Amino acid sequence: MEVNTEKQSQQDLPALSPLAQLLGTDSVILTTVEQVLGWAQTHSFWPLTSGLACCALEMMATGAGRFDLARFGYEVFRPSPRHADVLIVAGTLTWKMAPPLVRLYEQMPENKWVIAMGSCAIGGGPFVDSYSVVPGVDKLLPVDVYIPGCPPRPEALIHGMLTLKEKVMAAKKRGGKP
Amino acid sequence: MQQSTNIWFELGQLLKQLVLELTGMPWLASLAQTLLGIVGIFAVVMLAALILVYLERKVCAWMQMRVGPNRLGPFGIFQSVADALKLLTKEDIRPAQVSGKMWALAPVLMFMVVIITYAVIPFDAGVIFADLNIGIFFFVAVSAQTTLPLLMAGWSSNNKYSLVGGMRTVAQMISYEIPLVFSILGVVMITGSMKMSDIVKAQESIWFIVTQPVAFVVFVIAATAECNRAPFDLVEAESELVAGPFVEYSGMRFAYFFLAEYASLVASSCIAATLFLGGWHGPWLPGWIWFFLKVSAMIFLFMWFRWTFPRIRVDQLMAFGWKFLLPLSVANIIVTGVGLWLFFPLS
Ligand code: SF4
Numbered sequence: 001m002e003v004n005t006e007k008q009s010q011q012d013l014p015a016l017s018p019l020a021q022l023l024g025t026d027s028v029i030l031t032t033v034e035q036v037l038g039w040a041q042t043h044s045f046w047p048l049t050s051g052l053a054c055c056a057l058e059m060m061a062t063g064a065g066r067f068d069l070a071r072f073g074y075e076v077f078r079p080s081p082r083h084a085d086v087l088i089v090a091g092t093l094t095w096k097m098a099p100p101l102v103r104l105y106e107q108m109p110e111n112k113w114v115i116a117m118g119s120c121a122i123g124g125g126p127f128v129d130s131y132s133v134v135p136g137v138d139k140l141l142p143v144d145v146y147i148p149g150c151p152p153r154p155e156a157l158i159h160g161m162l163t164l165k166e167k168v169m170a171a172k173k174r175g176g177k178p
Numbered sequence: 179m180q181q182s183t184n185i186w187f188e189l190g191q192l193l194k195q196l197v198l199e200l201t202g203m204p205w206l207a208s209l210a211q212t213l214l215g216i217v218g219i220f221a222v223v224m225l226a227a228l229i230l231v232y233l234e235r236k237v238c239a240w241m242q243m244r245v246g247p248n249r250l251g252p253f254g255i256f257q258s259v260a261d262a263l264k265l266l267t268k269e270d271i272r273p274a275q276v277s278g279k280m281w282a283l284a285p286v287l288m289f290m291v292v293i294i295t296y297a298v299i300p301f302d303a304g305v306i307f308a309d310l311n312i313g314i315f316f317f318v319a320v321s322a323q324t325t326l327p328l329l330m331a332g333w334s335s336n337n338k339y340s341l342v343g344g345m346r347t348v349a350q351m352i353s354y355e356i357p358l359v360f361s362i363l364g365v366v367m368i369t370g371s372m373k374m375s376d377i378v379k380a381q382e383s384i385w386f387i388v389t390q391p392v393a394f395v396v397f398v399i400a401a402t403a404e405c406n407r408a409p410f411d412l413v414e415a416e417s418e419l420v421a422g423p424f425v426e427y428s429g430m431r432f433a434y435f436f437l438a439e440y441a442s443l444v445a446s447s448c449i450a451a452t453l454f455l456g457g458w459h460g461p462w463l464p465g466w467i468w469f470f471l472k473v474s475a476m477i478f479l480f481m482w483f484r485w486t487f488p489r490i491r492v493d494q495l496m497a498f499g500w501k502f503l504l505p506l507s508v509a510n511i512i513v514t515g516v517g518l519w520l521f522f523p524l525s
Contacts, residue, residue, distance in 0.1 A: 036263070037263060037264075037267050039260065039263075040259075040260040040261075040262075040263030040264045040266075040267065041263075041264045041267060043249070043250055043257070043260040043264075044257070044260045044261045044264045049416075064242075064244075065242055065243045065244045068239070068244045068245050068246075070235060070239055070244055070245070070246050070247055071245050071246070071247065071248050071249060071254075072247075072249050073247045073249060073250065073254070073257050073260065073261070075235070076235075076261075078421070079416040079420045079421055080420050080421040080424070080425045082271060082425065082426060082427060082428040082432070083421065083424075083427075083428065083432055085264070085268075107271075109268045109269035109270070109271045109428040109429060110268070110269035111264075111267060111268055111269065
């Protein structure tokens with residue numbers, strides 16, 4: 001599982017204010033609030049109900065009794081992009097479907113993340129040579145977590161969402177953008 | 179107001195006494211008591227809505243043989259806290275084509291209307307914000323106004339899904355409001371009063387669910403439709419209408435609708451407990467605990483419905499309302515009237 005958590009070195013961070021230098025840290029209160037909000041965000045990812053191909057069936061199975069995505073609070077699949085936090089690209093993206101998917105992503109309100117599920121979403125999968133298939137959704141959308149597999153097992157999807165949680169929390173702790 | 183011994187009533191009186199002693203101004207004391215009532219109602223409603231969102235997910239999970247949220251706190255009880263905080267941090271999108279003021283006003287209005295209905299709910303003997311002599315009429319009149327914010331939201335969003343959802347709200351509310359009122363009428367005929375405290379007092383010996391079973395069934399079905407819950411959740415109908423009138427609302431605006439929906443569920447359960455299950459009456463335990471237990475049982479019943487029945491079609495919904503529930507509730511009124519005339523001819 002590949003994750004985009006590039007480590008920022010200390011030199012990249014903005015210069016500390018005098019008060020922060022006195023305290024030896026930057027903005028005690030704000031980091032705490034950020035972390036509380038991060039805690040809330042990472043414990044209630046609401047995915048968008050959008051499946052493109054066979055991987056979507058594994059996504060549905062993840063919500064069902066045996067695997068139960070609800071344990072982590074992630075089972076609220078919202079039909080409207082305005083209520084959703086996470087876009088799980090589950091399946092083969094064709095060039096014909098690409099504009100609607102990008103539009104769905106743009107309709108989601110900020111603090112949104114994208115998970116590329118399955119080899120089709122990562123890089124075209126078995127159809128990579130086809131004229132009609134997008135070779136990887138990261139050509140169009142900023143993907144946060146890649147979940148390999150054809151299809152990935154439901155456990156893999158759960159692991160992917162937990163990895164996304166770790167990634168967001170790591171960014172909040174560092175004080176950078178998620 | 180009658181004599182009572184429960185702690186909530188005492189608390190209100192204590193505050194009134196305290197302010198009176200401190201300031202010597204009776205109007206200030208009354209104001210303090212009123213404010214305490216308002217704050218108390220808000221606290222109850224917000225807390226109940228938060229808990230219900232969590233409970234709904236838990237009950238759903240149990241019915242589907244899942245575990246449900248269990249990562250945040252013991253049994254996942256902090257799940258809805260995380261959800262509410264997250265909704266606060268979401269971006270507030272205002273689509274370009276919505277008609278501004280109406281669109282922004284709808285969620286707030288929806289929440290306000292639902293809160294107002296709590297004014298006439300008797301939580302315990304003497305613990306009622308306003309014991310109007312037309313209490314139940316007030317409840318019906320105000321709770322019917324939830325139609326308007328939903329229609330406002332649906333129309334002002336300028337979106338075909340939300341418009342259809344808003345129109346469905348109106349059709350559904352009108353057809354189910356009438357059986358609801360008629361089923362309540364049976365209780366009012368027996369009591370001879372629309373005052374909430376009188377209705378509860380009349381059930382001291384026998385609950386109205388025994389004398390008015392048909393009215394109870396009609397009330398529960400109509401209340402399910404009033405709260406837009408499955409199997410009558412045609413307003414939201416995800417598979418057809420995306421999210422009905424709520425399609426364009428993001429973040430906190432959507433959360434308002436969400437909370438209002440659960441608050442209206444609690445209000446309907448409270449009214450069912452008051453009218454049919456004997457309100458605060460019960461042996462041994464204090465009244466407010468009995469009321470709480472009865473309301474919880476009603477809420478569980480509504481949740482049970484939701485996760486058991488599939489959503490019905492809109493024409494089936496209308497036919498069921500007009501051709502079955504309405505004649506049934508009218509027949510109930512006639513039978514009740516004949517019974518009263520036979521057994522209590524002088525009263
Ligand atoms: S990765 Fe495999 S299972 Fe998933 S959509 Fe592509 S072909 Fe189907």
